[in-house]
Amino acid sequence: MAIWLITGASRGFGREVALEALRRGDSVAATARTLDALTDLVEVGGDRVLPLVLDVTDPEQVTAATSRALEHFGRIDVLFNNAGIGYFAAVEESDDAEVRRMMEINVFGLAAVTNALLPSMRAHRSGTVLNVSSVGGVRSFPAVGWYNASKFAVEGLSEALQQEVVPLGIRVVLIEPSGFATDWAGSSAAEVTPERVIADYDDTAGAQRRAFRSEVGNEPGDPTRAASAIVDIAHDDNPPLRLPLGNFAYDGLLDKLDTVRADIAPREQLSRSADRT
Template sequence: MNNVWFITGSSRGLGRSLTKAVLANGGRVAATARQPKQLADLVAQYGPQILPLALDVTNATQITEAVVAAVGHFGRLDVVVNNAGFGITGAAEAYTEEQVRSQLETNLYAPIAVTRAVLPYLRKQRSGHILQISSIGGRVGNAGVSVYQAAKFGLGGFTEALAKEVAPLGIKVTSVEPGGFRTDWAGTSMTFAPTIADYTAVNQRADYFASGDFVAVGDPAKAAQVLLDLVGHPAPPVHLVLGSEAAAMLSKADSERKAEFEHWLPVSLSTDHAEAENFLDTPMGRLYLNNTPPGNA
């Protein structure tokens, strides 16, 4: 394996596990981090296989510089991993304005910005795979993590639309949606909103994370191996759920959504204009449901 990877947040958590796995399998990595000196041990071990780069993913200039440096050094990019991010817990009304902005800037705007920066290179190559490290929290909403999940739901929607956009160009895109993994997401990288006493369940979740008692079921080394295998797959999924926790949560949520949708379907259908034709027979219906561009029979 000789792919060139560009990985954000490569010094900690899943990003570090993935960086180590790629290097151990012979790949090359443009490894970005706020403090690239934290990658010194990997540089000592793997030498020219790794290019450590300073990158604050909320800094647009640094994003451009890091991508240009990676392409200039390795000559191409094959896999781009938007991994950098952090969690926050609290009631929606309790977050400070700075906390809300920080979540959206780091967990949503940043991966969009990195994706937009690398797309011209991947488009020119007519190849590449973008992995957006999202969360099961981008598919299932839970009390206490509303702003974090707002960013992840947004990232999932961006990814799904982008995958359709760039597929004709030979570029693959996958939203990776893990449950809890044994990283520091719920530990040292977790932040908290001010407490409002009325939100009992939310506060209990925050206290649990802060206590250090939470032990996730997911193994980041196994997740890294899955992602290594994924980039060699000829037809990777647009959404990839990781972990039994995430699978159970999504299965339950999908069942509840389906039941709610079917219960309210008569109301949904009642709002069409009296003169409207069947949606499936319209140009937009062909575009969305049959993948046939408007104007084509």
């Protein structure tokens, strides 16, 4: 039996993973910005669910929630850093306040919760940190440049963290989904306001923004199947660093590798010439 702490457990991947973990007999410290949003999880899991208020951008709430979870369960085996938001706008159209809010949630909030639980994981010489990234953490798309930047940051942070904690018995996994029916492109994502829209970007960022919105609820990814895969990985004794979820995510990662190779290969000699030897 594993003990989880899940951020953003009230909906999307957070809720589905919590439900799947409970079905398998695990216990869950489920967090959301309000306790009311966690009522259904408590009804399903009973005393195996500890509902906690947590806004990952609030340092006091991070300390309080993680401390309470450790006090209640004695340890956390799996941290599922799921809380996150999107923002749709061309880079030039983007509102600074919206961008900074997204970075606080997607990057700094994730890091804060991780750092709060690492001392306990180090003490137990065990634990798994599952960080929700995206296919957009490996390759970029118009209209989500700043979202891409937040997930690229999660990727870089997670790669470094893995190298630091593997000798301590702790594993780090990047969850990299493509399009799933989780409301990510619905109410979980703000977008450029009309007064900031730049007509020159209508065929690129504008078209992509409209495509995201039009697909809400009809994305090919099944959140329940994704949750099953995520819980499988959490219980894996030898998990990968990366778990792409969905055909587009898997193919997208391979395409990115091919694209980078094709881009740099013609100038290999020029690149190598910059070294002294």
